[in-house]
Amino acid sequence: MKSIAHPPRVVALAFLLAIAAGTLLLVLPISQADGRPVPWLTAVFTAVSAVCVTGLVVVDTGTYWSGFGQAVILVLFQIGGFGMMTAATLLGLMVNRSLRLRTRLITQVETRSLGMGDVTSVARLVLAVTLASEAIVATLLTLRLRHAHDLPWGDAVWSGLFHAVSAFNNAGISIHADSLTRYAADALILIPVMLATVVGGIGFPVLHDVRRKARSPHHWSLHTKLTLAGTAVLLAMGFAGVLLFEWTNPNTLGPMSAADKLLSAAFASVAARTAGFNTLDISLLTPETWALHYFLMFVGGGSASTAGGVKVGTIAILVLLVIAEIRGQSDCEAYGRRLGASAQRQAITVLVLGSALVTLGTLVLLRTTDVPTDQIIFEVIAAFGTTGLSTGITGDLPVPAQLTLILLMYAGRVGTITLAASLVLGERRMPFRYPEEHPIVG
Structure with a gap:
């Protein structure tokens, strides 16, 4: 029982150790091209961004x-992505198993679809899913880069592998200064x-559930x-928002053909x-598209x-x-299932704490820089959401601002799973209940 008493701390510590090891390797002269x-700050920032699969960089990776x-950076975001999936999945299994032995608690990590199989087999x-997905995408990219873009085999293989692993792990780190702009068409x-991005970001519990019940979607879990x-x-x-806001923008979609506009809008949405x-x-991008990105980056992908x-x-x-409250329903329901009150409280807690981190980070950067507010908000949400998109200000930020982004990347990456698990592990049934009262809302 006690061995799983503090699994969130183990996950958080594991990420810190990976960041420390990556920093020590990146600070070596052999790691720099010249x-x-x-x-140290450059090494730390890069290591955190890689391990936390964020993608924000202060120097050009290529x-x-x-x-x-x-190669160190690739290994770091592979560990960060695979480690996160494994940690989230296995931590959910450990929590679920402990709940069966102790009391009736429900985990927000949401791994019911995984069952209680052997932990080793789950890992x-x-x-297998990670390596297979990355191998397939790397092969496709390598062949395309070699035959359509005339890259030498060595460069094509390295570029294909690097971008495939980065895509599946949602790292967003590219060896090209313009990211993938050169391949926009x-x-x-x-x-x-x-x-690769969608498969890696959908969540392993979902992939596992779909794989097991491919012929009976109606039996898929609510998660x-x-x-x-x-x-x-x-x-x-x-997709619709980018097309609407950028269709006539002469700096983005405007000059493109209709087919290329659709492709670029789809890629931007993903x-x-x-x-x-x-x-x-x-x-x-237009201010409207920036605002759309705020929301999409903040939401992110699937659990685990x-x-x-x-x-x-x-x-x-x-x-x-919200829908249930508007309709005056006492229960929150979906797909013939009722959502438990604990899941609702946990969702509210995650949203509030995430919003608080973004607000605090924005205030710090506003205080330490003279960058326009909309660019700061974009940078902060990109760091917290481990998105890695930037308006181009990351490398020019002062030290306090970069340190703030480092903390946001770590909190955004590790905080969600540790918070979810902590909420479950810390849940307890009170021996009494106070009288109920309804304060005025709104």
Whole structure:
């Protein structure tokens, strides 16, 4: 029993250790392209961004870091993505198992679809999905880069592998200074990247549930249904919004053909969900598109996935709660199931604390920089949501602002799972209840 008393602390510590190891490797002269020692802040920022699969960078990954440095970064965001999926999945199983032995508690980590199988087999399945997805996408990208873009085989293989792993782990780190802008009209590059991003960001519990019950979708868990429905709505919203706000923008979609506009809008919608890649210059987007990105980045992807944010399931629960309240229903329901009161409270807690972190980070950056407010908000939400998109101000921020982003990246990546697990593990039944009263709301 006591061995799982503080699993959230283990997860948080594991990420810190990975960040420390990555920093020590990146600070070495061999990690920089010109062989000079790397400043500590640059190494720390890059290590945090990689392990937390965020994608924000203060230096150009392709030119600043050597081949060794780039390999270290790749390993870091592979560990960060795979470690997050494994930690979230296995932590949910441990919590669920402990609840069966102790009391009736429900976990927001939402891993019922995984059952109570052997922990080792679950980890192996996560590893298999990760490596298979990355291998397929890397192969497709390599062949396309070699035959359509005339890259030498060595460069094509490295670029394909790096971007495939980065995409699946929703890291958003590219070895190109312009991210994927040079491939904005190449569907055979962008579509595999989008698919890897969606698969990695949908959440392993959903993938496992769909795999087991592929022939009977009506038997999918409520978590799977909410995540898939919420993801579809958000992707459609982002796609339609980018087309609407950027269609005539001469700096983004304006000069493109209709087909390329549709492709770029679809990619932007997927990337805003914590992927971090871009084919459009973020700094040239309209204010309306920035505002749309605020929301998409804050929500993020699915629970127990490589994506960040407050998670699709959290927002779905809150939307259902609002709908139930508007209709005057005492129960919050969806797909013939009733949502437990604890899940509703946990969703509200995650949203409030996430909003508080974003607000606090925004205030700190406003205090320490003279950057316009809308760009600061974008940068802060990108850090918290581990998205990695930027309007181009990251490398020019002062030290206090960069340290703030480091804390936001770590809190946004590790905080959601540790918070969810802590809420479950800390839940207890009180031996008494106070008299009920209804304060005025609104």
